[in-house]
Every structure is written in C-alpha cells, then in structure tokens.
Amino acid sequence: MDLDAIRELISSDLAATDQLILDRLASDVVLINQVGHYIVGSGGKRLRPVIVLLAANALGYSGKHHIDLAAIVEFIHTATLLHDDVVDGSEQRRSRDTANAVWGNAASVLVGDFLYSRSFEMMVEVDDMRVMNILSTATNKIAEGEVLQLLNCHDPEVDEARYREVILRKTATLFEAGTRLAGVITDADQTIDDALAAYGRHLGTAFQMIDDALDYGSSGVDIGKNIGDDLAEGKPTLPLIRAMQVGTPEVSALIRQVIEEGGVDRVDEVIKAIQSTDAIEYTANLAREEARLAKEALEALPASAYRDALAAVADFSVDRPL
Numbered sequence: 001m002d003l004d005a006i007r008e009l010i011s012s013d014l015a016a017t018d019q020l021i022l023d024r025l026a027s028d029v030v031l032i033n034q035v036g037h038y039i040v041g042s043g044g045k046r047l048r049p050v051i052v053l054l055a056a057n058a059l060g061y062s063g064k065h066h067i068d069l070a071a072i073v074e075f076i077h078t079a080t081l082l083h084d085d086v087v088d089g090s091e092q093r094r095s096r097d098t099a100n101a102v103w104g105n106a107a108s109v110l111v112g113d114f115l116y117s118r119s120f121e122m123m124v125e126v127d128d129m130r131v132m133n134i135l136s137t138a139t140n141k142i143a144e145g146e147v148l149q150l151l152n153c154h155d156p157e158v159d160e161a162r163y164r165e166v167i168l169r170k171t172a173t174l175f176e177a178g179t180r181l182a183g184v185i186t187d188a189d190q191t192i193d194d195a196l197a198a199y200g201r202h203l204g205t206a207f208q209m210i211d212d213a214l215d216y217g218s219s220g221v222d223i224g225k226n227i228g229d230d231l232a233e234g235k236p237t238l239p240l241i242r243a244m245q246v247g248t249p250e251v252s253a254l255i256r257q258v259i260e261e262g263g264v265d266r267v268d269e270v271i272k273a274i275q276s277t278d279a280i281e282y283t284a285n286l287a288r289e290e291a292r293l294a295k296e297a298l299e300a301l302p303a304s305a306y307r308d309a310l311a312a313v314a315d316f317s318v319d320r321p322l
Contacts, residue, residue: 001312055182058306075119082112138177145169154234175204195300206290212237234262242279
C-alpha cells in the first residue's frame with residue numbers, strides 16, 4: 001500500500017480535515033491569512049493528520065472529533081515549522097522560500113503563535129481534559145526538544161543518547177500524541193492506548209532518523225531536502241555522530257571541526273567522509289528497527305485495512321531513497 005492508496009482509504013476524512021484547517025486559519029488580520037495559507041499550502045505529506053485519522057478509524061470511531069484532532073495536530077506541527085525556520089535561519093523548505101524569507105522573522109514567529117493559540121482554542125472545543133492534557137504536554141515537550149537541540153549545536157561531544165533525547169521530544173512526541181488521541185476519543189482500554197502511543201513514538205523516531213540521513217544522502221535534493229542544512233547549523237545528527245565514532249582520525253577531525261564552526265563551505269568533504277563510513281546505513285538500520293517496533297505495536301489493534309495502512313506508513317517512513 002503506497003501513500004496515495006493510504007490517503008484514498010481516508011479520503012473523505014482528509015478532505016474534511018483540509019476544509020477545517022482552511023476554515024480555522026481565517027482571521028480578519030490579512031497577514032495571518034497570507035502567511036498561514038502559504039505555509040499550510042506549501043505541500044508536505046500531512047503525515048501527522050493521516051495517522052490520527054487512520055488510528056481513529058482502526059478503532060471504529062464514528063464521530064467527528066478525529067477531524068478536529070487531525071487539524072489541531074497539523075496546526076501544532078505547522079507552528080513548529082514556522083518557529084524552527086526562524087531559529088535555524090532557513091531560507092527554503094520543500095524547495096520553496098520559507099515564510100520568514102518572504103515576510104520576515106517577526107511575522108513568522110507571530111503567525112506561529114497564532115497557530116498555537118488557535119490549536120488550543122480547538123482543543124477546548126473538543127471538551128475532553130484528556131485531550132488537553134496529552135496535547136499540552138506534547139507542545140511543552142516539543143519546546144524542550146527545540147531548546148535541547150539548540151544547546152547541542154556546535155557541540156561535537158553530543159552522543160547517540162543525547163541525539164535520541166532531542167528527536168524523542170522534538171519529533172516523536174507529536175506523532176505519539178496524535179495516535180494516542182485516537183484511543184482517548186474511542187475510550188479504548190489501556191493496552192490499546194499504550195500500543196497506539198508506542199506506534200506513534202517509534203514511527204516519529206524512524207521518520208526523523210531517515211530525515212537526518214537524507215541531509216547527507218545523494219537523493220535528498222530530489223525530494224526537497226536541502227543537502228547540508230543540519231551541517232550549516234552545526235547540528236550533530238546521527239550520521240555525523242556515527243562517522244566520528246568509526247571514521248579515520250582525519251574523518252573525525254574534519255567532522256568535529258565543521259560541527260564546531262558550522263557553515264556549508266566543506267559540505268562536499270563531509271559528505272564524502274560520511275560515505276566512507278557506515279554512518280548512513282547505520283542510521284537507516286536503526287530507523288528500520290524503530291519502524292519494526294512501530295508495526296509490532298499495531299498487533300494489539302483489531303485487524304483492518306486501517307491497521308494495514310498504519311503499518312504501511314511505518315514502511316514508507318524508512319523506504320525513502322537515501
């Protein structure tokens with residue numbers, strides 16, 4: 001089952017989610033409409049809303065709150081993108097100019113704040129304290145992950161454990177919250193609740209690991225990934241950490257220096273150095289193990305096309321060409 005088939009399975013729910021996103025983006029402040037529509041309409045796979053919708057359908061949910069929650073999760077994710085691009089000084093995302101490159105940092109930060117506050121308005125409308133608890137905790141963890149990543153920048157001593165802690169909070173947390181919410185709105189038992197959370201957590205970790213590998217892979221540029229972005233910001237992601245561990249002294253010294261200094265002047269040298277080690281395959285193998293654990297967690301759910309689609313999403317997350 002490819003991504004198009006997955007989306008077709010929940011096509012009516014996705015259409016309703018897209019319409020709700022557009023409706024709740026509306027503001028009488030013109031700049032909010034402009035920036036919000038630009039970033040929300042900038043492409044992307046809408047993977048987080050997809051797994052919310054699939055998980056709810058896998059549990060036989062027949063209400064409408066899964067649409068609300070899918071839109072809320074997408075708003076939170078979009079807000080983090082707006083803020084991330086300002087913090088990182090990024091000028092492109094998915095082969096398009098970032099919002100901060102078009103409208104400036106101040107507008108991007110403030111519209112990100114609008115999306116956060118709008119998402120909390122929508123949470124209140126769902127009228128379930130468990131939903132509020134899960135999503136408020138998730139947004140707090142995401143912020144902590146961003147700060148941890150900032151502290152790790154330009155630090156070549158960052159190890160795999162510190163790297164995992166960042167991606168757990170920064171990326172996997174929202175995946176985990178999204179799938180756990182399906183259990184909440186269906187009043188699922190604790191076993192199902194925990195299984196859905198584990199699925200989301202492992203899926204998010206796998207997805208981020210592959211994303212980090214793409215930063216140094218030969219095909220990243222073909223899918224809108226800007227090669228060397230992490231390097232420019234001095235982020236010690238797993239491919240760099242692994243290459244320093246197993247590479248020659250010359251490779252380790254090069255990567256250490258580039259992490260400390262940042263910039264992309266030596267990106268070609270670093271890519272060659274990484275590719276002289278097993279760093280890309282090592283990262284990909286760890287991601288595949290996370291995807292395997294995600295699919296294993298799904299065994300607690302009743303068999304259905306929706307459960308199969310969730311498993312296919314896990315496969316998709318690690319099957320992207322490196």
